[in-house]
Amino acid sequence: MTVFGMGKHGNVGVKTQGFATPLERLRDVDVAVIGGGPAGLAAALGASRAGAEVVILERGKRLGGILNQCIHDGFGLALYKESISGPEYAERLMDDVGREGIRVETGAMVLDLSADKILRVNSRSGYSLVRAKSVVLAMGCRERTRDMIEIPGDRPAGVWTAGTAQNLVNLQNLRLGNEIVILGSGDIGLIMARRLTFEGMKVKGVFEILPWVGGLERNVRQCLSDFSIPLELTTTVVDICGRDRLSSVVVSRVDEALKPLAGTEREIPCDTLLLSVGLIPENELSKRAGVELSPATGGAVVDEMFMTSVPGVFSCGNVLQIHDVADWASFEGFVAGKNAALHARGEIPTRGTIVRITPGAGVRYALPQIVRRSAAGVDLHFRVTAPRRNVWIEARGSASGTIFFRRKFPRLLPSELQKIKLTTAIDEDLEVAAHD
């Protein structure tokens, strides 16, 4: 029999002979969903509606994930055809989860995941092992920090990532400071510029190192322009000053290689700096299970079923690819969850022969990266590398040159995740490229 021993390095799923050790409290489930945010809740619903017994394991004290701190509206436009706030969006999914009778464990930290889908879980009710027939990874993402983008200078208090600031302001009712500078034009940074203005703080400017905005266009309009908050592109923070508390930052324009241009430095007095400089899919558990990751997305390499390289392990939401809109994370969740249920019942055939989809000129990534040969009706996600107008997107067979998809887009932005449908059966490797 299989005994799930806890190896010295925490490796579970080691196959040995013998009986279960006293430590084991093994629970069996069809589908275990890790994470209870917009993707995980949808995945649980997708799996449950497909007839599986599901458990959601959520690290936080409540379901909803980051939605709980997103008190602005704009959620639900695609899923519910109306604009609601993050907590309302979460509530609708949670109500459905309740109606489905899905088992939910909050305060449950998944410590480890093995390739044979044994989860080590620590929760208030103790330590236990869960054995799932399918696992859906929906752990979301974390923010890039000052350390990761290597801003030099002092290390005073008052430097926050935008999402942490959002939590402190919206959920803990704290005032961050008086004069704010925001580095990075990601959506959270833009939303926070407006939020802090509402709360009576002075946002002195949003600075973006790239020549284009990182967030959605609607957010630039509704969060910056409407409040006369300056936005400066090709500009970055090159120094952070302050002994105990931040007293000023130095910004500088950058050249085409994104190197600061000498002589363009400008000191801006402020007591708070927010960083909205990118999100990183939180794939530590995926790595433990041996899931193959894509350097382009930071998430798992998946097929058209959202299945990763580890059979029965699916991935969706921000842990798979960073989304611009929560609804799309949920849509992925519904599909991944349903497929996880089918896999649990043995109704998904093994992959067999596969073809690969790779990004070509002007395309940062394409997902899924792998497709079962002859699969048709595949939803393909992609992102461009830079803003483009009147651009042709082409999916072309690498061997035959056959065109599987070709359409002209009036405007494409790197911030926007695009989804297209490849209707014909894919029987060879594809390259997705952008052409003028």
Place this chain on the structure above:
Amino acid sequence: MAATKSATDVIIIGSGSVGTPAALAMAESGLRVLVLDRMPSVGQGSNKGAIGGIRATHSDPAKIRICLRSLEIFSTWKERRGDDIEWHKGGYMFVAYRNREEKALRELLVTQKAFGLNIDWLDRSQMLDLVPDLNPESLIGGTFSPDDGSASPLLSAHAFWKAAEKAGAKFRFGEIVMGLIMENGSVRGVRTDKGEYHAAVVVNAAGGWAAEVGRMAGLDLPVKPDAHEGAVTEPVAPFLKPMVVDIRPTDSSVNYYFFQHSTGQIIFCITPNPSIWGLETRETSSFLPMVAHRMVSLIPRLQNLRVRRTWRNVYPMTPDGFPLVGWAREVKGLLLAVGMCGQGFMLGPGLGELLAHVVNDTLPTKDREIMGLLSPYRKFEGQEKLK
């Protein structure tokens, strides 16, 4: 109340670092044990705040002897019982950068060696051989005890629990002890928010809540919870073998210590100065800058590590820094195992066996001295040198 025959010999209040292994030892000695805990599972009080260090290299005979036994239990657990509790024999290293610490550590070494502990003085170059990343500037030397180590509090608490259940001990979680049932100055059982349980012996192993339980018996136990904070970094390749302890006091903190877990994370903790009293467990913003500064000056290479999480939990402190263990004089049948001063995790298994002997009245002569030293009725004149 008539002296009815109870189905339970011993009720243990608290299934933490002390109560759980005590339940195991008592159940295996043939006693019928019931453990009550207000939390939904084992080790949900201070145990889960422990960083997992286990050492016998203390400054007094009682703790040395108890922890020697604990070390034996932890280090052989896997071969005897099967489950891996992540025991790691990395040793403990106390560093000396000033004559004051050198003198203190060398003095302790005499006591420690007299008890047969495997500990020695290392000179500067031997220290650097063992931990090459130590800041060499003004390093004098230090002590190293290779037989000490660490284990996972999470996995060991669960291992003790499961083994105790297997030996027949019963655990009731999510029950809050409301009072003790007394009769003619003797304890007869425990009243919880859910019911009454009868036994001739009740063990107070309530950790941070020990004084509260003591008051139910009319005792004023000198146990005060004091907050400490710990943290864990991202995992990195192995580079640090022992637990490193620096006992130099500063104006804002006393000692701090850290080690690299077998899965690669650095886990660390510091004793604030002055102490922060109370059961509050929300972490503070002053902890990380305070401890990070000291750790990085000791091992500069640590500056590149990212901290993943911090947490705060309590040390149930006593006036002299030593636990209170023994029968209450005022109430017959009430056994105290409280005031572990932050060392409940390492003392627990050894102490559990001792408590089983006390209840069965089979205490070996050699262990009577321990009970004298840890008597709740001692005068609190000394002071623990290696808190």
